[in-house]
Amino acid sequence: MALPILVVLGFAFCVACEFLPIINTYTKGVLIMVGINIILCASLNLVNGYMGEFSVGHAGFMALGAYASAVMTIKWLPASVFELPLAVLFGGTVAAAIGFLLALLSFKTRGDYLAIITLAFLMIVKSAVENIEYLGGPRGMTPPVLTNLPWAFFWVVVTLWIIRNLVYSKFGRAITAIREDEIAANAMGVRVREAKILAFSTSAFFGGVAGALYAQVNFFIDPKSFDIVRSTEILVMVYLGGVASLAGSILGAVIFTLLFQALQDLGTWRMVVMPLILVLLMIFRPRGIMGMKELPWFLPKRELFTKRQP
Amino acid sequence: MLYYIAQQTINAIQLGSIYALIALGYSMVYGVLVMINFAHSDLFMLGAFACLLLATMLPVQLPFVVILLLVMAIIGLLGALIERVAYRPLRGAPRVSAIITALGCGLVIQNTTLSLSPYPKYMPELFNSRTLTFSGLTITTLQILIIGISFGLMVALDFLIRKTRYGMAMRAISFDVRTVPLMGIPVNRIISLTFLVGAGLGGAAGMLYGLAYPQISSGIGILIGWKAFIAAVIGGIGSIRGAVLGGFLLGLVEVMAVAFTDSSYRDLIAYSLLLLILVFKPYGLLGQAPNQKV
Amino acid sequence: MSALLEIDNVTKRFGGLCAISKCNVRVMEGHAHGIIGPNGAGKTTLFNLITGIYKPTEGDIRFRGESIAGLRPGRIALKGIGRTFQNIRLCKNLTVLDNVRIAFDSQLHYSPLEAMLRLPRLGRDERRSIDESMKLLEPFGLTPHAHAVAGDMSYGLQRKLEIARALALKPRLLLLDEPAAGLNTGETAALTEFLRWVKSEFQVTLVLIEHHMHLVMNLCDRITVLDFGQTIAEGTPAEIRENPRVIDAYLGGTEVEQG
Numbered sequence: 001m002a003l004p005i006l007v008v009l010g011f012a013f014c015v016a017c018e019f020l021p022i023i024n025t026y027t028k029g030v031l032i033m034v035g036i037n038i039i040l041c042a043s044l045n046l047v048n049g050y051m052g053e054f055s056v057g058h059a060g061f062m063a064l065g066a067y068a069s070a071v072m073t074i075k076w077l078p079a080s081v082f083e084l085p086l087a088v089l090f091g092g093t094v095a096a097a098i099g100f101l102l103a104l105l106s107f108k109t110r111g112d113y114l115a116i117i118t119l120a121f122l123m124i125v126k127s128a129v130e131n132i133e134y135l136g137g138p139r140g141m142t143p144p145v146l147t148n149l150p151w152a153f154f155w156v157v158v159t160l161w162i163i164r165n166l167v168y169s170k171f172g173r174a175i176t177a178i179r180e181d182e183i184a185a186n187a188m189g190v191r192v193r194e195a196k197i198l199a200f201s202t203s204a205f206f207g208g209v210a211g212a213l214y215a216q217v218n219f220f221i222d223p224k225s226f227d228i229v230r231s232t233e234i235l236v237m238v239y240l241g242g243v244a245s246l247a248g249s250i251l252g253a254v255i256f257t258l259l260f261q262a263l264q265d266l267g268t269w270r271m272v273v274m275p276l277i278l279v280l281l282m283i284f285r286p287r288g289i290m291g292m293k294e295l296p297w298f299l300p301k302r303e304l305f306t307k308r309q310p
Numbered sequence: 311m312l313y314y315i316a317q318q319t320i321n322a323i324q325l326g327s328i329y330a331l332i333a334l335g336y337s338m339v340y341g342v343l344v345m346i347n348f349a350h351s352d353l354f355m356l357g358a359f360a361c362l363l364l365a366t367m368l369p370v371q372l373p374f375v376v377i378l379l380l381v382m383a384i385i386g387l388l389g390a391l392i393e394r395v396a397y398r399p400l401r402g403a404p405r406v407s408a409i410i411t412a413l414g415c416g417l418v419i420q421n422t423t424l425s426l427s428p429y430p431k432y433m434p435e436l437f438n439s440r441t442l443t444f445s446g447l448t449i450t451t452l453q454i455l456i457i458g459i460s461f462g463l464m465v466a467l468d469f470l471i472r473k474t475r476y477g478m479a480m481r482a483i484s485f486d487v488r489t490v491p492l493m494g495i496p497v498n499r500i501i502s503l504t505f506l507v508g509a510g511l512g513g514a515a516g517m518l519y520g521l522a523y524p525q526i527s528s529g530i531g532i533l534i535g536w537k538a539f540i541a542a543v544i545g546g547i548g549s550i551r552g553a554v555l556g557g558f559l560l561g562l563v564e565v566m567a568v569a570f571t572d573s574s575y576r577d578l579i580a581y582s583l584l585l586l587i588l589v590f591k592p593y594g595l596l597g598q599a600p601n602q603k604v
Numbered sequence: 605m606s607a608l609l610e611i612d613n614v615t616k617r618f619g620g621l622c623a624i625s626k627c628n629v630r631v632m633e634g635h636a637h638g639i640i641g642p643n644g645a646g647k648t649t650l651f652n653l654i655t656g657i658y659k660p661t662e663g664d665i666r667f668r669g670e671s672i673a674g675l676r677p678g679r680i681a682l683k684g685i686g687r688t689f690q691n692i693r694l695c696k697n698l699t700v701l702d703n704v705r706i707a708f709d710s711q712l713h714y715s716p717l718e719a720m721l722r723l724p725r726l727g728r729d730e731r732r733s734i735d736e737s738m739k740l741l742e743p744f745g746l747t748p749h750a751h752a753v754a755g756d757m758s759y760g761l762q763r764k765l766e767i768a769r770a771l772a773l774k775p776r777l778l779l780l781d782e783p784a785a786g787l788n789t790g791e792t793a794a795l796t797e798f799l800r801w802v803k804s805e806f807q808v809t810l811v812l813i814e815h816h817m818h819l820v821m822n823l824c825d826r827i828t829v830l831d832f833g834q835t836i837a838e839g840t841p842a843e844i845r846e847n848p849r850v851i852d853a854y855l856g857g858t859e860v861e862q863g
Contacts, residue, residue, distance in 0.1 A: 120585045127578035169719035170709035180695035186677035188707040268425040275417035286407040
């Protein structure tokens with residue numbers, strides 16, 4: 001019962017922050033970034049953690065969502081209270097459509113080669129956007145600022161809830177079975193293709209959602225915002241917080257975002273420290289802090305007898 | 311028109327040979343350890359900077375060949391060092407960990423260089439290049455030098471792999487890294503050697519790149535090095551011949567793409583080519599599917 | 605009784621290597637059918653052909669009269685063929701219960717949308733999955749281990765789990781690849797009884813690859829002998845024991861106790 005209460009309280013807090021000067025703008029921005037990162041981390045965890053693949057292209061889905069949303073809010077939609085949710089849904093859907101294509105490619109390819117395909121996907125998205133004038137090309141776009149704390153919180157809750165439901169269902173079991181042993185999974189009648197499509201599409205959808213939220217808070221997006229560095233940051237979050245764990249996704253996103261802000265004074269040295277942390281992590285704790293473990297709060301009640309989670 | 315194509319082909323060969331040198335480093339390491347050494351592209355970048363430092367920071371002007379050998383040695387040792395410190399502890403760990411570590415190492419190298427040298431630097435002329443013309447085509451002696459050195463290094467590598475005991479050991483390890491030590495082959499030493507040679511080639515490529523395109527920055531690792539990675543994958547990562555094939559193929563495609571279309575499409579075409587090839591030949595042109603016992 | 609599984613003149617070549625050559629096997633419904641032969645004779649390859657991991661180069665495989673050659677493994681499993689593997693293939697990081705539930709999932713029918721939105725059918729089906737899977741663990745003595753991580757269990761229990769998991773598919777045909785590997789004589793005798801019970805309790809036809817002759821001779825109604833990818837004999841245990849070709853290729857001059 002604790003979790004729903006926390007959610008309501010959290011949402012109330014976010015709404016309050018919108019109208020009362022409880023926290024300053026800078027902190028608000030950081031909190032929104034934490035939310036966006038949680039969505040990115042949890043969505044990538046579906047493919048990299050639960051399904052055990054190695055996708056380096058998640059920034060590509062973020063880019064798709066960001067640009068789709070930007071086009072919606074700059075050029076197509078009139079200003080209204082529905083503007084942000086529509087744009088976010090559109091962003092997620094566009095990303096999911098491409099995620100579906102990537103899923104098809106994953107039928108015949110796994111492991112390193114799939115990683116390479118996701119890399120190619122990322123680079124293609126980036127170079128494609130750079131060449132499309134309608135999307136501002138290399139100069140970027142300036143979408144209106146629409147994301148606020150309550151909306152960010154809302155989307156974080158929706159993302160975690162849906163992913164949690166998916167994981168603790170037969171589809172989630174299929175996804176982890178693929179990670180554990182794809183041949184055995186096939187022999188047990190697991191619908192492997194369906195599971196891969198679901199995993200990639202859902203992961204891409206929420207990656208797009210995060211991208212859309214980002215576009216509408218950052219007031220500037222360009223192709224460089226969504227390159228391999230961004231993908232690496234998301235990877236750091238996943239492998240820091242813990243693979244195949246929702247609590248881990250939250251943990252990784254929070255620690256990373258705060259660390260990133262705290263190390264701001266280091267300038268470019270910041271991107272030396274962060275990957276160094278990643279390397280040390282890989283050597284000493286490759287699955288992350290909460291790798292393959294889960295907080296009981298996130299489990300559906302019927303699963304509460306088990307200590308170890310997928 | 312024919313002249314234009316022929317002229318561009320010369321450029322393609324130059325670019326392709328640089329790609330091939332870098333791609334060889336990727337393929338050698340993958341062949342032996344089944345690991346994508348994402349740090350390799352940044353070692354290439356360091357090769358260019360090492361050459362710059364050696365050419366400008368020393369009180370005495372070293373001859374060209376000495377600089378080349380020094381660059382190869384320095385970067386080669388650096389590559390072997392990274393293997394020893396960052397990859398070897400992860401030899402038994404899931405492969406994902408090794409790849410991420412490589413990514414991390416690459417980023418550390420790249421951003422350290424960026425922090426120390428935020429603005430692009432210019433490679434001094436180490437070689438008095440003259441322009442030759444024959445039957446309407448122009449080629450500089452620098453281009454000839456670059457292509458020549460690349461080919462020389464590739465031939466030397468081929469000799470190393472096919473005709474020496476080290477090469478045989480390398481190939482043996484690429485088949486089964488666990489039983490090979492039982493036959494008395496010093497696996498760790500061979501792996502170190504593989505990284506040494508691979509990184510050395512990458513460093514040489516960096517130097518040659520700096521001579522061909524004198525403006526160098528910390529970002530050329532991602533710019534050029536990752537392209538070479540694509541080349542290695544197109545050819546079939548793990549395959550030495552594939553790396554060379556992929557390198558020249560990519561060089562040709564890129565140069566022709568820039569020559570005949572808008573140059574901003576260059577990356578798009580390169581990566582789309584990769585995707586296209588992988589869709590039809592998932593393991594690259596000369597690559598082989600890994601065998602899985604059921 | 606009709607032939608549940610027919611392997612009809614199947615040949616399988618891998619490049620230059622001919623792993624199976626004009627192999628014929630007929631497995632009757634309700635039987636326990638043994639596949640024996642020296643190592644490398646092609647026994648596991650045969651299993652892989654039946655379950656769709658390989659496609660026959662020549663010949664046909666029919667299950668309940670329907671050709672299944674060349675179908676994907678997932679579809680073949682759903683048609684009612686379950687299997688275990690020579691080197692145990694469990695989901696090592698998942699619990700014992702989850703391993704079984706994965707196989708049971710083919711009997712749950714909710715859609716991804718219902719799963720993501722936690723609609724009522726999800727809860728009902730999931731509870732059914734837990735209940736039925738727990739019930740399946742009982743006869744295998746796995747109930748106390750239901751929430752243990754599969755990879756942490758003993759070898760013997762892992763083998764049992766593999767069988768339980770395959771049975772969760774509610775198969776008509778169960779292929780067992782060396783179920784007695786690593787067991788001593790006493791354990792093998794217990795396994796023989798256990799498999800006899802499984803066959804009648806779950807109404808399933810068994811095909812097993814085995815080297816433990818006691819198990820094969822005591823349990824099986826019919827035996828096929830493979831050597832170098834070819835069928836060299838097929839018949840009842842008594843017939844096989846006396847067959848000179850079989851003795852020559854595999855059993856040895858006098859009856860040898862394997863394992």
